[in-house]
Structures are given as C-alpha cells and as structure tokens.
Amino acid sequence: MKRFALALATAATTALTLPAFAGPQFIDDTGFAVSGYDVVAYRALPQGNVGEAQPEGVKGSTEFTAEYNGATFAFANLENRDKFQANPAYYAPQYDGHCAYGVSRGGKVPGNPNLWRIVDDKLFLNITPNVVMFWEEDIPGNIDLAQTNWPGIEADTASTNPIPNFESAAPVK
Template sequence: MKRFALTVAAALTLAAPAFAGDQYIDGTGFAVSGYDVVAYRGLDQVAVGQSQPAPVRGRADITAEYNGATWAFSSEENRDKFQQNPSFYAPQYDGHCAYGVSKGGKVPANPNLWRIVDDKLYLNITDVVVGFWEEDVPGNINLAEGNWPGIEPDGASSSVIPKFTSEGPIAN
C-alpha cells in the first residue's frame, strides 16, 4: 500500500505542469524591453570584464506570447524559432537579474547587460552588478539555481531598471 501511495504521488508530481513565475516586463510592455531574445544567440560574446555587443531590438509587428508576456522579434524567422522552443531562448529567471536571484530576490534586468553561459541567456541590472556577477559566474549561477525555486512563485519585480531608457520595439 505504501509503495502504491508513493507511485501515485510521483505520478501526480510528474503530471503537474511546471510552474512559471511572472515574466519581468518594464514600461515598454514587452518581455526583455522589446529586444529580440533569439538574436542574442547570433551576437559575438566578449571576454568577462568587457561590455557585450548591443542587443537587437524587436519589431512591434512581429511578436509572440509566452509566459504571460509579449515578446518582440526582429524577423519572422526569429519569432518562429522562439515559438518552437521558447524556454531555450527566454532569459533565465523570468527575465530578472541573475545576480539578484543569486542573492535571493527578484529585481529587474537590463537587456544590454547579458551573457550566454552553457547555452542559457542571463541578464543583469547594472554595470556594477555585472562586475560582481562576473567575479564568479559559475558560483553565482549555482546560488541562483538554489534560490530560484523559493522565489519563482513570487510576483515579478515592479521596479524600473536604473539608468535604462528604452523605447521598446521598433515600430512597424
């Protein structure tokens, strides 16, 4: 009987959909401030300690819905790639600052402060935070992964990104 109960509990756990937290959305009304998350994969990353290339802005007329948010893309091809595997392209931690999550909280993330590590997109909030993040990227990811299950159900940050202005996606 005990084994049956454990089997049923395991089956119900595996059958339940994975809970996704609220996506961070700033004043633009778009996830990742309207930048094309697929396009990050085509940008050349620079060494730790240097500024990454600017991300590619999406277009207001090429969008997709995912995780309760509207995502903008620079091309229909990128939108289609995203729709085939959105969790691959979406930034970690529902678009919140990766270093903030490593410290146990949800704070906004700046789409200009990015890094792809082990095929996952991470965003951070300020240049100063990027410095702390890059002191120990693997360690900070490990801390964030440990913290995320406990804070993921919390609502998305309602704060604004300091020193960041974005007009959102390019108008069609």
C-alpha cells in the first residue's frame, strides 16, 4: 500500500511539474500572435452586451514583446508586457488564438483580434461578424462544444488562412 501511495504521489508531482501541452499558436502575416494586438489591454476595454460590437483591440508595440507558446506577443506598454509575463495563460486567447466558434465546430480557423469577448475571465476570439452572431446564440453551449473538441484538434497545425475582411498590419514601433 505504501508503494502505491508513493507511486501515486510521484505521478501527481510529475504531472504538476510538466508544462501543459499547447498546440501551435495562430500567427498571421504580421508574425505576431493575435495579429500584434495587446492581449492584456482587452481586460481594460469596456465589453459590449451580447449582440453589440466590441471595441477595437489595442495594437501592441514591437518595443514591448514576450514569447509564449512558440509565438511572439506584442504589448502597448511595459506594464502590460510584465503582467503577461507574470501569468501568460491568463491573458492569452483560448484555443491558441483560433476562432472559438470554429473550434466548437471541430476545426481551426483564424481568430480576429477585433471580434473578441471575455467569458468566465477567458479571452475568446472569432473570425467574422456573422460567426460572432452564431457563437453568441449560445455562448455557454459553444464553449462546452469547443472544450470537448479542443483536445482532439489542439495538436493539429495552426490555421494558415487569412482573417476575412481584416487588414493586418505589424504592431506599431
């Protein structure tokens, strides 16, 4: 019995010290995660009600960057970069920056940094305004579906598709 308890304790300790597996981050032609938008800044933006457009995201700067999940994230200022570095999993978008509704349907498509919503303290992105309408019809249900689908597609290659009707530009200098 002692051997079993020791083995269980060792397995639990090992599991807690191993990094969580993350799939490839969506990166567009800017070369930055979330198209160079500051993922910390979303927390300070006023969030619109369901059915209303969200405010545009805040562009990051090439002066303030951090690496996470194999990608470079850009930030508007040093304070936001430092907040991110202290807890990147909290600030990074769900599903490695891919569209939340797309993941709920079992695939990886790009996430648009201006089509965002924070739900249960997590940042979700979607690809087009029409997709946002479908996602918002049942946000909890779509998150449940995405959470179920994600383990099966997380390791798949990141989307290389462009974001429709989105003009990406590198973060400001």
